[in-house]
Amino acid sequence: MITGVNTVVVWVLDQDSAKTFFTEKLGLQARADVPFGEGVRWVTVGPENEPELQLSLMVPGAPVQDAEAAGQLRSLLAKGALVGCTFTVEDCHAAVEELSARGVAFLQEPHPKPWGISATFRDDSGTCHELLQPHQ
Template identity: 50%
Template sequence: MITKLGLATIWVLDQESAKAFFTEKLGLEVRDDMTLGDGGMRWITLGTKDQPDLSLALMVPGPPTMDPDSAEQMKALIAKGVLGAGAFNTDDCQGDYEALSARGVEFVQAPEKRPYGVEAVFRDDSGCWYSLTQPFEQLDETQPWNECLS
């Protein structure tokens, strides 16, 4: 029986650049960074310190995970910036938006109220977009910016 998700793939154009983005700008930690097998496939996994049972694998499209034609199509979609790769939860969307912006993270949407909480949207260095979400149950009503979201 399936009990939980343990690994999710993030498709990137350059593993080294993506590793720097996710660790230096977003603050994730490296779990694995190794070469597998004779083909030289690089295996990089990252995660948050508070969620040790879920890792994100940074993968460049191509063999052995997909054929060359599909890999080129996937790379084009990544570069075009049309792929959404997931949502990161936060307990302070506005504060993280400001801190990450100062580190050079490109936001395509500032924090806004949504039916599920407050959300900002950013891109990684390959072009994939992510939600940065503060669920309503984690909102601090004493924060002055919440008044403008009501």
């Protein structure tokens, strides 16, 4: 039986740049940055209050994809066609204000949805993420 989620992959174009974006702009904690085979690194970040959850910042390529698939994935990243994570926040309006001050560019300002108040932004690789203030 599944008991939780440990790791979620977020595809990125550059691990160093993504690590900086997710830690310095979004405020996540750096968790791991270790070699993981020839020319590959295992880079993870996560929210301070959820130590069991980590986002793996993965660059397309070996050992996960062949060269053709990696190229297709990089192309989708460059086009901004990928959807990433939904991050929960207590106050979506305040979070957008704080993250905007840190340089995060929002595609959609906070607005009501049936499941809460939502705002959308892209990370530095082009992946679209959501901030969500769930209904209480």
